[in-house]
Every structure is written in structure tokens, then in C-alpha cells.
Amino acid sequence: MREFRFVVWVLLLAACSNDEPTSVLDDETYQPTPVELNIPAFFKSSIIDPVIPISNPLTEEGIVLGKKLFFDPVLSVDHSISCADCHMPHSAFTDTNVLSEGVNGALGSRNAMPLFNLAWNFDELFFWDGSASSLENQVFHPVPDSSEMANTWEKVVSDLESDSEYPDLFFAAFAEEGIDSLKVAKAIAQFERTLISGSSKFDKYLANEVELTDEEQNGLAVFLDETRGDCFHCHGNPNNPLWTDNIFHNNGLDSSFADLGLGKITGDPADNGKFKTPSLRNLAFTAPYMHDGRFSTLEEVIDHYSEGLQNSATIDPLMKKVADGGVRLTDKDKANLKAFLLTLSDEDFVNDPSFR
Structure with a gap:
């Protein structure tokens, strides 16, 4: 639904008269739309609310971008796997393999962790071994890992910049032109913070x-x-x-x-x-x-x-x-x-x- 609203909004801007901005890129007053997490009532009465980083506030546009990146194989070297291949929604964002498979069937050394309620990871240490210091930081690990996406961030950024949609989506999410690895990590982290499980x-x-x-x-x-x-x-x-x-x-x-x-x-x-x-x-x-x-x-x-x-x-x-x-x-x-x-x-x- 967020993606639908965003597309409709861009189309409406494009239909405006010539003296009005024709896209978010032309709107000097544009800012992404703030969003609050949909926190279950029982969570609110039991634990403190998540502390969202000041450097990466949640926005509708950031979450839309993060979701698209999460499911897009563009992050892998041969565009064959996405984050969602090892973190599948119907498996609570893990997979059914003993050890996760990367590009060309490369085997990792660990089972993929499920992804939910990550916004409450207050010690800010992620992965089985605590090797990532924040939800944003953990995004950096799979891309260059030879047993996962086996890519380089330079190639990732180049591929995203040459895409017909991503430059506008990144501007919509961050209100500035340009794509870099930090923005990729921030967007995916925003989407991951929305993965809340509280209805068992x-x-x-x-x-x-x-x-x-x-x-x-x-x-x-x-x-x-x-x-x-x-x-x-x-x-x-x-x-x-x-x-x-x-x-x-x-x-x-x-x-x-x-x-x-x-x-x-x-x-x-x-x-x-x-x-x-x-x-x-x-x-x-x-x-x-x-x-x-x-x-x-x-x-x-x-x-x-x-x-x-x-x-x-x-x-x-x-x-x-x-x-x-x-x-x-x-x-x-x-x-x-x-x-x-x-x-x-x-x-x-x-x-x-x-x-x-």
C-alpha cells in the first residue's frame, strides 16, 4: 500500500502545471513522511518502546525503499539472490536450510537468523556472534561476504544509480540526491524495524x-x-x-x-x-x-x-x-x-x- 501511494503521488506531481515541481527531485521543500511503528499494546505495557536512531528516523519513503532493496537481487554480484532468499517472510524471515546458501550455491557457516522484533535489540549487537554493532551495520556484512552476495559496494551503488527507479526512490527516502552504501543500509534497517511479531x-x-x-x-x-x-x-x-x-x-x-x-x-x-x-x-x-x-x-x-x-x-x-x-x-x-x-x-x- 505504501508503494502504491508513493507511485500515485509521483504521477500526480508529474501532472501538475509547468510552474510547479514535476517530481520530488524538483521540490526544494520536500521532506520524507515520518512514520511510527505499529507497536502491539502488550509490548507497550511490558517493555520500553524502541529507540530509533536520530540519524535514521522512520519514514514512509525509507521503508518503501528498504523493502524494495530487501527483495531485490540487485545487491548480489550476479543478481541471483536477495536478502529475502535467506530471510523468507513465510519462514519468519529465515530459511529452511541448515546453512544458508549464497551466490553459486556457496555455503555459509551458520544458519540464517529469523528477523522480527529487531527494533527492541537494545544491546545493539546483531548476528549469532554479535559481530554487527547496529541494525544498520549488519546490512554491510552480507554484500561483500564470498559465501553470501559476493559483491562490492562500488558495484552495488553503480547498479542502483543506473536503474530507472532507484535514484528517485533514494531521493524520496533521504531528501538528497546520490546513492551510497550507508543509505542502502539505512533503508533496509528501516524496513527491518517494521517486522514486528506480536499476535501469537x-x-x-x-x-x-x-x-x-x-x-x-x-x-x-x-x-x-x-x-x-x-x-x-x-x-x-x-x-x-x-x-x-x-x-x-x-x-x-x-x-x-x-x-x-x-x-x-x-x-x-x-x-x-x-x-x-x-x-x-x-x-x-x-x-x-x-x-x-x-x-x-x-x-x-x-x-x-x-x-x-x-x-x-x-x-x-x-x-x-x-x-x-x-x-x-x-x-x-x-x-x-x-x-x-x-x-x-x-x-x-x-x-x-x-x-x-
Whole structure:
């Protein structure tokens, strides 16, 4: 709808008389249209609103541009893949591959993270290993990566400048002529901040719109019980709509590390094997799981915490039952925990036409 309004607006300007601006490029008073995020009511009562960078305010035109760039393969060296190829809307903006594929089938080393509720990432560290310092900064990483888009920013800018639409779209978004990598990053970050998931069955339960089954209720109890699931320390509780602490943990996947995670970024051995806690939202759509996609089902994830924990020098203290291999859930508690976790999946989000 935003794109439709923008096109109509440009056409109307073009139809004006000769003494009026014929496009946004000719309008010296032009400014992009400010926009506010559509924040769910429960978010507003539970966590503070996102802090939008002063250097990159949200605008209708910026979001339109960011969405177009996100779905356009122009960012890749051979124009074969876009951001959306690894972050697909119907999969909560991840993909179904164990490891994401770049141009010419090149394999990355990690599973693509889903994208939603990123505007509330208050520590401003992104990716599994925290290697990006802001939502804008994370856009810079995939373009030159040989296992992703394998491009150069010089070529990206050249391709965008020679396009029939992008120069006007960039001017509309930023009220100045010229295209550069920073504007690309800002526009995509604007679009990504609009990806808000807050309409799961559990959200509706909290709003007294639906009831949970007995299995789902027991699964929530398992989740919150320190002697059973003990999941809430890293993933929060019903008062945290993000369902993550956005912190880095070693959750006992391995006793030694081929991938150092946060440790590679900080250089601190105490950070080896630590990866960012993913949100538990939308698990129905985001398999496979973990930073390397090693678990193909939720049952495997639950089994890991129940009896598959591996000890190491940097194991998180929250993995209190590591000496026993895990929390040792009963089969019933495992099934109920899965039932609860699936209530956090948001059909409205993955089917929202404004995100496609």
C-alpha cells in the first residue's frame, strides 16, 4: 500500500502545471513522511518502546525503499539472490536450510537468523556472534561476504544509480540526491524495524481472547520451573514479549568449539562457544535450530536440554544440570513443553502481505 501511494503521488506531481515541481527531485521543500511503528499494546505495557536512531528516523519513503532493496537481487554480484532468499517472510524471515546458501550455491557457516522484533535489540549487537554493532551495520556484512552476495559496494551503488527507479526512490527516502552504501543500509534497517511479531496464540491468551489447552498450560509451567525446564532465565517469561534476553550464552552444544562465536569477535577465551539467545517466537516456522542448524525438530532441541548438554570451560552457569546431561524431563513434560512453545508462533506475522 505504501508503494502504491508513493507511485500515485509521483504521477500526480508529474501532472501538475509547468510552474510547479514535476517530481520530488524538483521540490526544494520536500521532506520524507515520518512514520511510527505499529507497536502491539502488550509490548507497550511490558517493555520500553524502541529507540530509533536520530540519524535514521522512520519514514514512509525509507521503508518503501528498504523493502524494495530487501527483495531485490540487485545487491548480489550476479543478481541471483536477495536478502529475502535467506530471510523468507513465510519462514519468519529465515530459511529452511541448515546453512544458508549464497551466490553459486556457496555455503555459509551458520544458519540464517529469523528477523522480527529487531527494533527492541537494545544491546545493539546483531548476528549469532554479535559481530554487527547496529541494525544498520549488519546490512554491510552480507554484500561483500564470498559465501553470501559476493559483491562490492562500488558495484552495488553503480547498479542502483543506473536503474530507472532507484535514484528517485533514494531521493524520496533521504531528501538528497546520490546513492551510497550507508543509505542502502539505512533503508533496509528501516524496513527491518517494521517486522514486528506480536499476535501469537499466547499473545491472544494474555489478552483473554483464547484459552490454552491443559497440555500448553503444563508446558508453560515446565518452562518456568527451575527444577524442570528452567528455560526462563535466557528466554524470559510471559512478561517479556521478546522471549529472549538478547544475551550471549554457551548452552552446552559442544565440549570444544570449531566455531568460537562471540569469542572470535571479542578475542576473550571466556566468550568461546557463546552465541546469541534466539527468540522463541515463531518456532513453528524457523527450523532447523541453533546457530549451525544442527537440530531439525523441536523434539531434538528439547532433548538437548533434557539429556544432551556438553560440559566445557565456558559453559553458562545457567546450565545448572550439565553434570547430569540436562534437566531430565519426562516424556510428558517434553510433549507439553513443545505444545507451549508452539503457542508463541504468529500466523498473522508470516502471512502479513505488507511484508512480502
